[in-house]
Amino acid sequence: MNAFILLEIYVFVLACFAGFQLISKVPPTLHTPLMSGSNAISGITILGAMYVAKVSAEAPFGASTIFGMLACALAMINVVGGFAVTERMMRMFKKKD
Amino acid sequence: MNLLTATMQLKWNESLAEFGFIASVIMFMLAIMRMSKVKTARSGNWLAAGAMALAVISQFVEEGQINPVFIIVGIVAGSAIGAYLAWRVQMTQMPEMVALLNGFGGLASMFVGLASYFQFIETGARGTLASLPAVGAFTGVNLMLTVIVGGLTFTGSVIAFLKLSEKIRGVPILLPARHAINVALGLLALGFSALAVWAVSNSVLGVLLLVLVGLLALAMGVTLVLAIGGGDMPVVISLLNSYSGIAGALAGFTIHSPVLIVSGSLVGASGIILTMIMCKAMNRSLANVMFGGFGAAETGEKKKDEYKNVKSCDVEEAALVLADAQSCIVVPGYGMAVAQAQHAVRELSDQLAKRGCTVRYAVHPVAGRMPGHMNVLLAEANVPYDQLFEMDAINSDFKNTDVAIVIGANDVVNPAAKDNKASPLYGMPVLNVEEARSVFVIKRSLGAGFAGVKNELFEKDNVRMLYADGRKACEDLIKALKEA
Structure with missing residues (x-):
């Protein structure tokens, strides 16, 4: 067993617990914005897309670059679209003055 | 890093x-x-x-x-x-938009997985797969899981998008032997994944297996979500949201990036919480939602439940009762979204408020087609959110309320869920609308709701059916109230 993999699994387990704890009680008003906001965060896969889309001495141009570029575009649709629709929804929630 | x-x-x-x-x-x-x-x-x-x-x-x-x-x-x-x-995007199209965006996220993760595989082939011996056997297998497994989870998130979300935007019918589409098909697809995908990891040094065979796994994953997303009815979409969307987070975390394992692992699993975990909230609101297990084919009865033999003693009324009668009401609770449902009646509903409650009536809204957690759907629609129509009440906060107030207006809601107000053990809805927490002094149900016809179950509410003595389009009915009520 490789020590780094073990470390990654620790990180994963702890992050899952953190995820459960961070959202203890969500009011129903926020179910949709929370979902679309966290949906935008799942576009974090953009980092993986950048990693595979780069061209450098170690990573020559190839099929990986093309798929990486497509992944960059798809992830950014998710990120920008997700945060923008969430902002639009949040703007509507207001109290009666 | x-x-x-x-x-x-x-x-x-x-x-x-x-x-x-x-x-x-x-x-x-x-x-x-x-x-x-x-x-x-x-x-x-x-x-x-x-x-x-x-x-x-x-x-x-x-x-x-x-x-x-x-x-x-x-x-x-x-x-x-x-x-x-x-x-x-229009506010009313928000559920399908969220589903679509989520699908793109899943496809992005799938492509990261595919690209990583190609990168291993292209970089040859310099790749981590060849140089570090133990790490290689772990990375490889995660890579294939990224492809599988990302792929099924994509097609699952697209099907959810099509159902929500009513480009395909919302009723569950049940393939014969669908459980066997799903299990077979899953096992085949996992089996070919193992072979693909093993075959990474042989690029032709490897890519062939990779494509095969990808196609199986895409097919799985379709078969899984086709079998789930439109009314269960709140659960499905939050679950798919969770999947796209998990796909991101898996991609993080593949390229060994802690920030990806952490953010992906944060989304994965928070999506699961929303999913559980939705299931609890329907008193059903996740397995029942995913595999139960709930609501399929609609497509089967058209068994019409006989309604007895249903009383209908016209707009003028309803306006007369509303004109004297001191308190009113509006119960919105998916039908309000379909009729795009939220603005008309707001105007109606403004009109009632002007006459000294307190108006509140009772929102059932699974009303609509996504978590919090009604809240978003009513917010769009400028209803202040402190007028919106959760089921538990308002359910005991119906008995002290003059009028309850049910607009486009059906299963979430069916009293059979409380007292009819034979009903498929039995056990689901519902709103106690029948306890209000009088109840108006605005509905186009006496058709069944999503669950395909007869609604016993419609037969109660204090209930009047107002057969009309939701928006038209509200506008007519406003007009009648102004004249009253």
Whole structure:
């Protein structure tokens, strides 16, 4: 067993617990914005897309670059679209003055 | 950071990037915390967007000297499309929009998996798969799981999108032997995945297996979500949201990036929580929602339940009762979304408020087609959110209320869920509308709701059916009230 993999699994387990704890009680008003906001965060896969889309001495141009570029575009649709629709929804929630 | 290189001294740019990643992880956590409270939710969203920007910049810093053309083209194109979609979408189309965006996230993760596989082939012996056997197998397994989870998230979300936008029918489409098909697809995908990892040095066979796994994953997403009815979409959307987070975390394992693992699993876990909230609101298990084919009775033999003693009324009668009401509770449902009646409903309650009637809204957790659907629609129509009440907060008040107006809701107000053990809805928490002094149900016809179950509410003595389109009915009521 490789020590780094073990470390990654620790990180994963702890992050899952953190995820459960961070959202203890969500009011129903926020179910949709929370979902679309966290949906935008799942576009974090953009980092993986950048990693595979780069061209450098170690990573020559190839099929990986093309798929990486497509992944960059798809992830950014998710990120920008997700945060923008969430902002639009949040703007509507207001109290009666 | 690539943890595999952690024994080596990091270059200055890599160290700098690490601090950026750590900061962005902290910001993501704070953002999710803020997003679960109404007051701080909007700033939470901006904080998350900032964290994302910081993570992307840090990734650029870490990569150092590369040719970033392809990355930049992808990012610019994707951002433009995302901004356009978000700017154009109507508030009423929000459920399907969220599903679609989620699908793109899943497909992105799938492509990261595919690209990583190609990268292993292209870089040959320099790839981690060949040089480090133990790490190679682990990375390989995660890579294939990224493809599988990303792929089924994509097609699952697309099917959900099509059902929500009513481009295909919302009723469950049940293939014969669908459980066997799903199990077979899953096992085949896993089996071919193992072979693909093993065959990475043989590029032709490897790519062939990779494509096969991808196709199986895409097929799985279709068969799984086709079998789920439109009314169960709140559960499905939050579950798919969770999947796209998990796909991101798996991609993080594949390229050994802790920030991806953390953010992906944060989304995965929070999506699961929403999923559980939705299931609890229907008193059904996740397995029942996913595999039960609930609501399929509608398509089967058209067994019409006989309604007896249903009393209908016209707009004038309803307006007369409303004119004298001191208190009123509006119960919205999916039908309000379909009729786009939320603005008319708001105007109606304004009119009632002018006459000294207190108006409140009772929102069932699974009313509509996504978590919080009614809240978004009513917010769009400028209903203040402190007039919206959760089921538990308002359910005991129906008995002290003059009038309850049910607009487009059906199963969530069916008293059979409380007292008819034979009903498929039995056990689901419902709103006690029948306890109000009088109840008006605005509905186009006496048809069954999503669950295909007869609604015993319609036969109660204090209930009047107002057969009309939701929006038209509200507008007519406003007119009649003004004259009264």
